[in-house]
Amino acid sequence: MKNDLFNDETFLARWLAQELTEAELEQFQQHPDFALYKQLAEGAQKLPKPQLKNEGVLLQKIKAKANKSSNLAPLKNTSKTKPIVSRRLIMGILGAAAAALLLFSYFNWMTPGSTTYESAIAEQKSITLPDGSSVLLNANSEIVVPANNFKNNREVRLNGEAFFSVEEGNTFSVLTDNGIVTVLGTTFSVYSRDQQASISCKSGSVSVQNNAGKSVTLKAGDRVHIINNRLGKLTKVNPDGIADWDSGVSNFESEYLSIVSQAIENQFGIKINLPDQLREERYTGSFLHQDMETALRMVFDPMNLKYRKVDEKQWEVVE
Amino acid sequence: MKTKQQASLCEESVFDQVYRDELQALYRFVYYKCGISSVAEDLAQEAFIKLWENCSKVEKEKAKAFLFTVARNLFINSVNRKKVALRFEQEQGKTPGPDTPSFLLEQQEFQQRLEKMISELTEEQREVFLLNRIDGLKYREIAELLSISQKAVEKRMHKALLKLRTLHDKI
Known part of the structure; x- marks a missing residue:
């Protein structure tokens, strides 16, 4: 029975998409691992959805960079990922500095002067x-x-x-x-x-x-x-x-x-x-x-x- | 070459709309591949810069495909393609309190193990599995994003589940 199910290279995919025939599903439900597969598939659905947080800031950066590079090389389309990473690092440092500053002023406000x-x-x-x-x-x-x-x-x-x-x-x-x-x-x-x-x-x-x-x-x-x-x-x-x-x-x-x-x-x-x-x-x-x-x-x-x-x-x- | 569209991406409002609609999905797409949020952010950013630079050449309806293709190519070329353990952001308040019922504890423990298992999948298996499970994309949609056949997506999905089943006994 096991072999019957899993020799089909797309069986589990079709199961998740609810595309199994009734007979196939019934057969699978008898399978000793059925409950575990269900748990794995449903558990994955409950995982936290990764989110990018600074959407608005990023959009500004994108536009600033796009305009800059199109000024330098109009309509030219060269792919460079490396500078982005280093710029990112700088932004990170600036961000950390800004955060530190913010934190600093925060403490200044919060404690007796x-x-x-x-x-x-x-x-x-x-x-x-x-x-x-x-x-x-x-x-x-x-x-x-x-x-x-x-x-x-x-x-x-x-x-x-x-x-x-x-x-x-x-x-x-x-x-x-x-x-x-x-x-x-x-x-x-x-x-x-x-x-x-x-x-x-x-x-x-x-x-x-x-x-x-x-x-x-x-x-x-x-x-x-x-x-x-x-x-x-x-x-x-x-x-x-x-x-x-x-x-x-x-x-x-x-x-x-x-x-x-x-x-x-x-x-x-x-x-x-x-x-x-x-x-x-x-x-x-x-x-x-x-x-x-x-x-x-x-x-x-x-x-x-x-x-x-x-x-x-x-x-x-x-x- | 079509330069005049009804809703041109060169119009800021149109571009912004595409950005709002696609950014998070694009970010996750790269994130599922490598598990590094900074890389995912960079590549998503770069893809949108490319889209902006080519706004006159890309139809609005093709923007999504364009973005994912650019991101995918950038990822292939990037130095960070080494296998990296995928780690989901742990900000869900997972620390169990003393009153947490035991079935919840077990559930939390299972989710943590599941994350570890998922990070053991191959990049191809993982992106397909998570795009379907977390983003709820249909196999046909995933196939379009990855420029592969739907059959290939289903095979990867099937393999991903088999692998998870095996990993479940080890992790």
Whole structure:
């Protein structure tokens, strides 16, 4: 019986096409393998139908290529499959890049864009950035660090005072309301509050740019001010004294009294009313962080300035 | 040479219609041969480029035959003609869950084995078998696409089933 069926070279094909005679079908149904053949044939019908997914894109490609090649060789009909494959590879790479970009922006949208670190009055905070650089925030300061891709885009936003120890790498920028400080790898201090900023470079070099686009490069021991958006002249300071406020003392070297006075305010959480004509007086010296009245005395006494308490949170400087 | 047809393929709307009608079938046609979707896509693309370039010479009714002939010739000439295991895209959510009834599990297992068996068929057997089973083409239609006789298609179909039967005991 088996031989009868399968000596016919098209028997199974005709069976699938329902072209068997009734007698042939009946005979086949008795066959021990009938159920298996049925299972194989029906199983194949249920296989997933392969689909090309990017129909629309492909059509554009076809037209672009067809027009191109007909411009180069009108009506000529040479068959080349190889270039297509390599073009395909390029497209694949572009596609992957686009996908990566998309994924990247997706993550940018999905995750919080930045982390903000704040230090309270009288508090100092040490922060390690994703690239290994470190920031020491002085009292009552705030720094915003982007959460993503920091190593390739080293940019922080600072309001207040901080000392930076920057690892070598891409450009590192500190954005402030008063201007931008850009470095490659160095240690420097940035003080920026209200309309005044003081930037000191302890090692390496940094570039400082004010909001008007004027810039200057600081080397180790250089300091520059930005007061009311005006970039000042470079002054020399002792690099060892830069940003040693982390040792419980704030040191100043011919610093604007307005900045020194503000440093006291932020250290102790008070308000000091400083007459305008005294703002640009220079102070050299230091104050201790332990005690407010001692600090006031250390700053104003050497300058022959008198000060008095207005209330718990307010002090007034008089000539 | 006829250059003016009622519905010329050189008209973009006509070409686009042919593209929509035939692209997937053409893609599968090459895919059944080699099991590599990127090759199938490339050759389908190339065939449509040829059709576009020759739009004034091909009647709309002959477009399908033209496309399949070009794709077939390109495939014969292509370097990728080596036997490659045909792998169907596994995106049907086949991973069985803990609650999957056992008869379904058996069915899924059978389908996977069947895919392996099909990839063991010869290229001629496989394309005929899948064009009939998956695309639902009649033997006469397959014969036209392959430029062979219907009898030859039926013989290949018969052989494909016999081979699957044999493979069933091995795989």
